[in-house]
Amino acid sequence: MSQPNRIFIKGNEAIARGALAAGAKCFFGYPITPQNDIPEFMSQAMFDAGGQFVQAESEVAAANMLLGAAACGIRSLTTSSSPGISLKQEAISYMAGCEVPGVIVNVSRGGPGLGDIGPSQADYFQAVKGGGHGDYKLLVLAPGTVQEAYDLTIKAFDLAFKYRNPVMLLADAIIGQMQEPVVPWTPENRDPHEGQDWGLVGAKNRAPRLIKSLFLDDGALAGQNQKLQAKYEAMKAEIDQELFLTEDAELIIVAFGSIGRIVKSTIRKLRSQGKKVGLVRPITLFPFPADVLLRLAKEGKRFLTIEHNMGQMVEDVRLSIRMVADSDFYAQLPGTLPTPDDFEQPILKALEG
Amino acid sequence: MSMYQDAIIAGFGGQGVMLIGNLLAYAGMDAGLNVTYIPVYGPEMRGGTANCTVVVSDDVIGSPIIRSPLSVIIMNGPSLDKFQPLLQDNGVLILNSSLIDPAKTNKDRVRVYAVPVNEIADQLGNTRMANMVALGAYVQATGVLPVKRVQDSLPSVISAHYSHMIPKNAEAIQAGADYVIQHGQYV
Numbered sequence: 001m002s003q004p005n006r007i008f009i010k011g012n013e014a015i016a017r018g019a020l021a022a023g024a025k026c027f028f029g030y031p032i033t034p035q036n037d038i039p040e041f042m043s044q045a046m047f048d049a050g051g052q053f054v055q056a057e058s059e060v061a062a063a064n065m066l067l068g069a070a071a072c073g074i075r076s077l078t079t080s081s082s083p084g085i086s087l088k089q090e091a092i093s094y095m096a097g098c099e100v101p102g103v104i105v106n107v108s109r110g111g112p113g114l115g116d117i118g119p120s121q122a123d124y125f126q127a128v129k130g131g132g133h134g135d136y137k138l139l140v141l142a143p144g145t146v147q148e149a150y151d152l153t154i155k156a157f158d159l160a161f162k163y164r165n166p167v168m169l170l171a172d173a174i175i176g177q178m179q180e181p182v183v184p185w186t187p188e189n190r191d192p193h194e195g196q197d198w199g200l201v202g203a204k205n206r207a208p209r210l211i212k213s214l215f216l217d218d219g220a221l222a223g224q225n226q227k228l229q230a231k232y233e234a235m236k237a238e239i240d241q242e243l244f245l246t247e248d249a250e251l252i253i254v255a256f257g258s259i260g261r262i263v264k265s266t267i268r269k270l271r272s273q274g275k276k277v278g279l280v281r282p283i284t285l286f287p288f289p290a291d292v293l294l295r296l297a298k299e300g301k302r303f304l305t306i307e308h309n310m311g312q313m314v315e316d317v318r319l320s321i322r323m324v325a326d327s328d329f330y331a332q333l334p335g336t337l338p339t340p341d342d343f344e345q346p347i348l349k350a351l352e353g
Numbered sequence: 354m355s356m357y358q359d360a361i362i363a364g365f366g367g368q369g370v371m372l373i374g375n376l377l378a379y380a381g382m383d384a385g386l387n388v389t390y391i392p393v394y395g396p397e398m399r400g401g402t403a404n405c406t407v408v409v410s411d412d413v414i415g416s417p418i419i420r421s422p423l424s425v426i427i428m429n430g431p432s433l434d435k436f437q438p439l440l441q442d443n444g445v446l447i448l449n450s451s452l453i454d455p456a457k458t459n460k461d462r463v464r465v466y467a468v469p470v471n472e473i474a475d476q477l478g479n480t481r482m483a484n485m486v487a488l489g490a491y492v493q494a495t496g497v498l499p500v501k502r503v504q505d506s507l508p509s510v511i512s513a514h515y516s517h518m519i520p521k522n523a524e525a526i527q528a529g530a531d532y533v534i535q536h537g538q539y540v
Contacts, residue, residue, distance in 0.1 A: 008382050008390075008509070178391040178417045179375070181382045265415030337393075339420035 006181035011149045011171060012037035014182050015105055016045065018153030019077050021186045024103070025051035026069040026076035028062035030084060033117040034173040035107035038079045059084040063091035063104075070100035070166075071211045073195020075157050079105035081173075082123050083114055085131075092166055093132030096228070097213025101160030101195075103153070104138070105169045107176035110334040119173035120334035121257060124312035127170045128286040135225055137232045139167040140285040142257040144242070146180035152283070154187055159238060161194055163231055170285060172308070174258035174338075232287075240283040241292055245271065249278030251351050252296055253343075254305045254317050256282050259332065263306055265340035270347060277347060285313070290320035303327035304350040308338055356386070356411045358497040359419045361436055363404035364428025364449070369484030372510055373426070374405035376488065380498050380506040381409035389417035402431050409497055426491050428470075428484070433457060447491045448539070449483070455539050466494045467539040473528050482525040489529025500530045 009017070016038045019027070027046050029039040039055065046053040052069075056062035062078045069076035080088065085106045095102055108123045110116040127140045139159050143149040149171060156167040195201070200209060215221035244264060246252060255263050260281035267277045280296070282289050297303070297320075305314040305327045314329045321327065330346035332338045360377070364370040371392055381388040392405045406422070408414050424445040427433045430453050437459060440446060446463045448455055451471035458465045468490045470483040477486075492503050504523040511519055 006382055008379055008388070174391070174417070178389055179378065180389050180414075180417075181387070262416040262418065264413075268415060337418055339418050340416045341420045 005183050007184060008179055008181055009146065010037055010177060010179050011143070011146045011175040012107065012177070013041050014146045014150040015079065015107075015153050015169065015171070015176075016041040017184060018150040019103070019157070020045055020049050021150075021184065022075060022154040022157040023190060024075045024077055024157065025049070026054075026065075026074055027051070028054045028056050028065040028069070028076070028078045029080065030056050030059045030062050032081045032084045034109055034176050035079050035081045035105070037176070038105065038107070059087035060090070063088035066102045066104070067091045067095050067098070067100065070095060070102035071098065071200050073199025073201060075161075077103040077105060079107065081106065082108045082111050082120070085123065085126065089126075089132035092138070093134050093136060094213050095166040096132075096136035096138070097134060097224075098211050099164040099228075100166070100211065101157075101164050102166050103156045103160055103169065104166060105153070106171065108170065108172045116335055117173065118335065118337065119258060120309060121172060121259065121307050122309040122312070122334050123170065124285065124307070124309060127168050128288070128316070136228060137165075137235075137286055139163065139165060139235055139238065139287075140170055141167065142170045142283060142285050143175055144257055144261045144281055144283070146175065146178065147182050148283075149175055150182050150184065158187070163235060164198070165231065170257065172258050236287045238284055239287050239289050239291075241289040242279070242281040242283060243292070244279040244281065246278035246280060246296060246301075248276055249301060250276040251278070251347065252293075252301050252303050253277060253279045253347065254282070254293065254303060254313070254327065255279065255307065256285060256313060259306055259308050259338060262338050262340055263343050266343040266347060269340065270344070275348070275351060277351065282313070288316045288320065290316070293317060293320040294324065297321035297325040301325070302350065302353060304330060304347060306330045306332065306343060306346070308332045309334060356409075358410070358424065358495060359406065359408045359422050360424045360426065360491070361404055361406050361419065361422045361439075362426040362428075363402055363432035363436055366401070366403045368403075368428045369481070370403055370426070370428055371405050373484045373488040374407050376503060376506060376510045377407050377409070377492075377497075379509040380503040381407075383506050383509070384498055384502050386411055387414050389414050391417045402429065402435070404432065404436075424491070424495055426487050427453065428487060429453070437463070445491070445495050447487055447494060449487060451483070458539065460539055464494070465539040466490055466533055468529060468532050470529065473532060474525060477521065477525055477528060479521065482522055485522045485525035486529035486532070489526035490533045491529075492526070493530035493533040500526060
């Protein structure tokens with residue numbers, strides 16, 4: 001099983017390397033724990049790749065620089081952690097309104113407020129339900145391994161340009177700080193004219209283009225909102241999830257990101273004791289794998305959602321299976337470090353129903 | 354039969370516990386296995402104890418964070434107080450007996466290997482290699498990987514600038530392994 005091409009890196013470095021492999025040419029950031037490895041790595045590597053690295057004067061500035069670079073059709077990203085992501089929300093709403101493709105990485109930490117510097121999944125609502133103002137959606141991807149952090153960062157850029165929409169990679173301090181072997185790869189056959197047909201790339205010999213999120217003409221904003229909704233509907237083609245031992249399971253655990261992998265250890269242990277437990281790990285948090293959950297609900301399975309927050313994704317789980325089933329919920333408190341042992345009793349309790 | 358081992362490595366900041374955790378993980382990867390390494394960071398990092406968790410397996414690894422480990426490497430007193438109670442029954446405890454009295458261990462519940470890592474490192478010419486001695490003892494006591502595999506991965510964690518230190522560190526790893534072979538378990 002030897003894989004000689006593996007490198008042993010932190011999740012944060014995997015995100016940085018994934019962005020470079022995807023062809024990112026601009027990075028804008030501002031320091032905050034636990035994602036500082038990303039700008040640290042980028043400060044040299046982006047320079048080496050012939051791109052631009054800017055440590056901005058604030059998160060607000062970094063996010064607006066991303067808006068500007070994205071409007072030029074350039075693959076660009078900003079990274080931060082929870083409090084910093086809150087500061088970026090205005091620009092993210094503008095990006096969605098302007099339909100420009102940028103990647104925003106949240107290596108989330110505990111909140112609310114300054115919270116702590118440890119892991120937490122309490123930014124789920126902010127990531128999938130808006131965060132900024134207006135009827136908009138981000139595509140939200142949640143890695144569960146360091147390899148996936150690399151792979152999904154590449155995918156984030158592809159999806160951002162495919163839909164001309166901001167994409168968020170929602171990791172946490174566990175995925176960001178842990179090290180795992182990664183097989184690096186570089187996507188091939190990228191469109192060399194990407195962004196040229198709509199981006200602000202110079203108007204010589206053609207009519208000027210206008211990228212904006214202000215629609216004052218009668219009916220214009222209504223039309224823009226309809227267009228956006230149709231796009232969000234079309235994004236359902238991107239739904240992705242991992243199913244682990246769900247076939248014969250009586251109880252389905254729904255968990256994403258780091259918790260989705262940690263609970264696997266618990267599930268393996270309980271399986272060895274004959275307990276029929278499986279896992280659905282949503283990889284796209286928006287769009288949400290509602291159909292998969294509904295199918296499992298119709299098969300008569302029961303559900304327990306586990307999150308490293310006080311109960312956020314569980315609302316989407318319940319919406320997905322409404323009229324057929326319900327989901328129990330277990331909160332791993334932000335401010336604590338989750339281990340497989342923490343989930344054993346809650347799962348056994350849910351199994352007894 | 355699948356192969357699985359996990360370890361918490363703990364000591365004072367500066368004793369090199371993160372370095373040997375990284376080395377163990379690299380050696381596992383270089384052996385073709387799956388590995389995870391996670392440092393515990395937070396208020397504990399500032400002045401007090403430092404620790405990291407390493408998991409090595411030939412299967413996909415679920416959790417990189419372990420509450421009740423199969424093995425621990427304990428480099429200072431506070432770490433013994435914190436992690437000995439969490440170690441699984443019959444788990445392996447590598448103890449830095451240069452700093453900690455082995456009588457403080459619960460030798461009836463867990464398998465203790467008391468190794469005077471500071472003195473052994475001193476004899477090799479540098480106290481700072483005590484961490485490598487401890488890792489050598491650990492690898493021998495658990496059999497998680499061949500000692501040579503760990504020695505061969507040293508260039509992955511020691512920067513080119515210090516590459517002249519690699520043979521000495523390999524010696525220190527061997528010395529830790531030899532001590533366990535000669536002295537066995539603390540009873």
